[in-house]
Structure formats: structure tokens, C-alpha cells
Amino acid sequence: MGAAMLAASFCFLHGCGKNEEVNVFMYSEYIDPAIVESFEKETGIKVRINTYENSEDMQAKVQRGGGDSQFDVLVVSDVQVPALVTLKLVQPIDMNAVPNAQYVDPQFIKAPYDPEGKFTLPYQWGTVGLIFNKEVIKPEDVSWAAIFDRNQAAGKFILMDSMRDMIGIALKYQGKSMNTKDAKELEAATDLLLAAKKSPNFLAFESGVAGKNRVIANEAVAAIVYNGDAVRDMGKNAAIDFAVPKEGGVIWTDVMMVTSKTKNAANAHKFINYILQPKISAALSNFNRYPTPNREALPMIDKVDLTNPRVYPSKETMQKLDYLTDVGEATGLYDKAWTTLKAR
Structure with missing residues (x-):
């Protein structure tokens, strides 16, 4: 017993x-x-x-x-x-x-x-930022403009297939809160993303892992990814780097x-x-x-x-990072914006 x-x-x-x-x-x-x-x-x-x-x-x-x-x-x-x-x-x-x-x-x-x-x-x-080819984009001056400003376009790019991250980054670039509940601000961010999608440099919406892989394979110049995904495989291509753009980004x-x-x-x-x-x-x-x-x-x-700022961000970078938060009833506005973006 x-x-x-x-x-x-x-x-x-x-x-x-x-x-x-x-x-x-x-x-x-x-x-x-x-x-x-x-x-x-x-x-x-x-x-x-x-x-x-x-x-x-x-x-x-x-x-x-x-x-x-x-x-x-x-x-x-x-x-x-x-x-x-x-x-x-x-x-x-x-x-x-x-x-x-x-x-x-x-x-x-x-x-x-x-x-x-x-x-x-x-x-x-971690953070959301940009994996990029440093032979095309200078590491000391990384900006979301490489995605959103056709006059500063660096080459082929990939957007992250994540609603809140992508809309939040567009809002951040426009100087707005990544968690706005303002319909007009969301409309402006959607228009910015639509313009990026219609750019001849746009390749696809991809997961962070898939986007990272395509930049490392030299199929794209830049992709929006999670920092760890980038850092883990950057050594496969000496021309690749990662940074949170100077405007700031997402912390999660x-x-x-x-x-x-x-x-x-x-x-x-x-x-x-x-x-x-x-x-x-x-x-x-x-x-x-x-x-x-x-x-x-x-x-x-x-x-x-x-000691790697790509993994553990500097204090300066941390001050430019924001958490995505629950937006309550405004979630419907984000869903509508994302549906519009994907459909057009």
C-alpha cells in the first residue's frame, strides 16, 4: 500500500x-x-x-x-x-x-x-522595428520613411501582417497615438498604409519570420519584424541589420x-x-x-x-516606444481600417 x-x-x-x-x-x-x-x-x-x-x-x-x-x-x-x-x-x-x-x-x-x-x-x-539591408539604408538614420515616403523609398519592402502593429506604426509615423480612438486619425493612417501598399516597391504582407527571411535572402531591402526574429538570423547575411526607426515603434x-x-x-x-x-x-x-x-x-x-541595443534597447530608444493597448469599442474602427487595407 x-x-x-x-x-x-x-x-x-x-x-x-x-x-x-x-x-x-x-x-x-x-x-x-x-x-x-x-x-x-x-x-x-x-x-x-x-x-x-x-x-x-x-x-x-x-x-x-x-x-x-x-x-x-x-x-x-x-x-x-x-x-x-x-x-x-x-x-x-x-x-x-x-x-x-x-x-x-x-x-x-x-x-x-x-x-x-x-x-x-x-x-x-521585445520591440517591433525594421530589418534592412545596410548597404541601401544607412544604420545611423533608419526611418519609417523608407516604407511610407516614396521620395525616400529605399527599395522593395514587406509590411507586417498584423493589424495593430501596422496601424500603430503608421500612426506613430504621423505623430499620433498608436492607440488612438479618433476616426479621422485612423482614416489618415489607413490612407498612408494604402499608399504604401500601392507602391511599386511593396511586395507583400508577411509574418515577422517570413519577412525576415525574405530580407536575408535579398528579395527585399526592408521588412517590419520583431527584433528577436531579426537578431537571431542576421548573421546569415553580413549586409543585414535591425533597428527601431528614429520615430519610435512598438514595445510588447x-x-x-x-x-x-x-x-x-x-x-x-x-x-x-x-x-x-x-x-x-x-x-x-x-x-x-x-x-x-x-x-x-x-x-x-x-x-x-x-550589450546589444537591438535586443535590449537603449534608454533613448525606450523613450520612443509605446505599448499597444486595448482600444475598447474603437476596435471596430481598427477592424474596418484593416479590412479596407487588405481588400484594396
């Missing part, structure tokens, strides 16, 4: 049942396979990684495709959090089951997108959440807790080349990244 009880306790803690699994929904190319393997080895829980390329597709699949029961852990952008909570697609995290949350930098706890700190724990953070935090109808709640919490181990958080950032939100992981971050 004692042996049986010990075995049962071990299985509860480590997940040794034959059907133990955790289903994670995240951006593509966003976790080191070695982390998945080590989690599976240590816990006996099979990790099934499902991927998406933009937030709009993610929310649609979770909301209308039964994703709140199909997936256990969501890794999503901060701007999506209020909608997921309002739609009751996620549940509060049991913080008692995630003791490694103690290592999270305080700025990522009770953040504006989760003011009570109930639903999220941070995964990575991607967070982990537990779905409302998860069938594997305990395993979801174990996965989140594992990611927040300092050594695992450091390994994650060293693989992704994004900044870590884990203060205890910083001493284990590769020094070349800690």
Missing part, C-alpha cells in the same frame, strides 16, 4: 500517466526544442506545440474554433489579453501552482493589460495564459512554472534572442545580447 501511495504521489507531481500532455498555442519558431525535450524528460508530460503567425488568427481560432478547450496554454501578445479575458476564453492562473513566478521582474506583474495580475505571466518581451510583452476549458490544467501550470525557472528563462531568451522578463535569469543571458 505504501509503495502504491508513493507511486501515485510521484505521478501527481511529475505526470507519469500514459495520456499526460499539454497543448501550447504560440507564435512559430518561438521556443527552443531543447526546452520542450527537457520538460518532457523531467515531467513525463508530452508537449504539443501548435503555432500561429498573427494575433488576429490566434484569437479567431481560440474563439470560434474551440481553442479554449483544444489548447491548454496560450502564449499571446499583451494587447490580446483584455479581449481574451472579456470573452472568458481564459481562466485565472493558480499562482500557488507557479512558485517560480517569484522570479518575474515586478514591472511585468499587474501590468496595464492585466491590472490585477490574475491571468498572465510573462514569456518574453508576450504572456502565458491558461485556457478556460483546458482539460490539462495541472499540466498547463507545470509548463508555465517550468518556463519561469531562471535557467530555463535564460535558455529561452538565448535561443529566441529576445529580452527576458525574469530578473534572476539576467546573469545567465549571453553577454553579447545584454
Whole structure:
């Protein structure tokens, strides 16, 4: 009897049942396979990684495709959090089951997108900027004008297939709030994006990963991408660089959440807790080349990244960055603008 009880306790803690699994929904190319393997080895829980390329597709699949029961852990952008909570697609995290949350930098706890700190724990953070060919665009004078001003056009470019990021960047270039609720300002930003789309230099709307790949392959001069995607592969082409343009850009935090109808709640919490181990958080950032939100992981971050302003922005750049926030009822205006942009 004692042996049986010990075995049962071990299985509860480590997940040794034959059907133990955790289903994670995240951006593509966003976790080191070695982390998945080590989690599976240590816990006996099979990790099934499902991927998406933009937030709009993610929310649609979770909301209308039964994703709140199909997936256990969501890794999503901060701007999506209020909608997921309002739609009751996620549940509060049991913080008692995630003791490694103690290592999270305080700025990522009770953040504006989760003011009570109930639903999220941070995964990575970073910026949106421009990956570019520095033989065409000078690194010391990177501007969104390379995309939006035909008189300063540098060559073929790719826009990011992400509604809030693209509209926000257009607003930023025009000197407006990236979170405006003003219909006229949104109309002007849409017109700017339409002009860019109609430019002979426009190639496509792509995910950050796909856009990065096309610039590295010399198919485009510039693309709007996430900083880690760029930094991770820039070494493949010596002519490629990344920067947040001088006008400023987007700063973001991607967070982990537990779905409302998860069938594997305990395993979801174990996965989140594992990611927040300092050594695992450091390994994650060293693989992704994004900044870590884990203060205890910083001493284990590769020094070349800690001193790289493409990864950890300078104070000057940080002052020019803005978070995308929930715009409430104005979301309809953004949806309309994006639909117009894609259709024309």
C-alpha cells in the first residue's frame, strides 16, 4: 500500500500517466526544442506545440474554433489579453501552482493589460522595428520613411501582417497615438498604409519570420519584424541589420495564459512554472534572442545580447516606444481600417 501511495504521489507531481500532455498555442519558431525535450524528460508530460503567425488568427481560432478547450496554454501578445479575458476564453492562473513566478521582474506583474495580475505571466518581451539591408539604408538614420515616403523609398519592402502593429506604426509615423480612438486619425493612417501598399516597391504582407527571411535572402531591402526574429538570423547575411526607426515603434510583452476549458490544467501550470525557472528563462531568451522578463535569469543571458541595443534597447530608444493597448469599442474602427487595407 505504501509503495502504491508513493507511486501515485510521484505521478501527481511529475505526470507519469500514459495520456499526460499539454497543448501550447504560440507564435512559430518561438521556443527552443531543447526546452520542450527537457520538460518532457523531467515531467513525463508530452508537449504539443501548435503555432500561429498573427494575433488576429490566434484569437479567431481560440474563439470560434474551440481553442479554449483544444489548447491548454496560450502564449499571446499583451494587447490580446483584455479581449481574451472579456470573452472568458481564459481562466485565472493558480499562482500557488507557479512558485517560480517569484522570479518575474515586478514591472511585468499587474501590468496595464492585466491590472490585477490574475491571468498572465510573462514569456518574453521585445520591440517591433525594421530589418534592412545596410548597404541601401544607412544604420545611423533608419526611418519609417523608407516604407511610407516614396521620395525616400529605399527599395522593395514587406509590411507586417498584423493589424495593430501596422496601424500603430503608421500612426506613430504621423505623430499620433498608436492607440488612438479618433476616426479621422485612423482614416489618415489607413490612407498612408494604402499608399504604401500601392507602391511599386511593396511586395507583400508577411509574418515577422517570413519577412525576415525574405530580407536575408535579398528579395527585399526592408521588412517590419520583431527584433528577436531579426537578431537571431542576421548573421546569415553580413549586409543585414535591425533597428527601431528614429520615430519610435512598438514595445510588447508576450504572456502565458491558461485556457478556460483546458482539460490539462495541472499540466498547463507545470509548463508555465517550468518556463519561469531562471535557467530555463535564460535558455529561452538565448535561443529566441529576445529580452527576458525574469530578473534572476539576467546573469545567465549571453553577454553579447545584454550589450546589444537591438535586443535590449537603449534608454533613448525606450523613450520612443509605446505599448499597444486595448482600444475598447474603437476596435471596430481598427477592424474596418484593416479590412479596407487588405481588400484594396
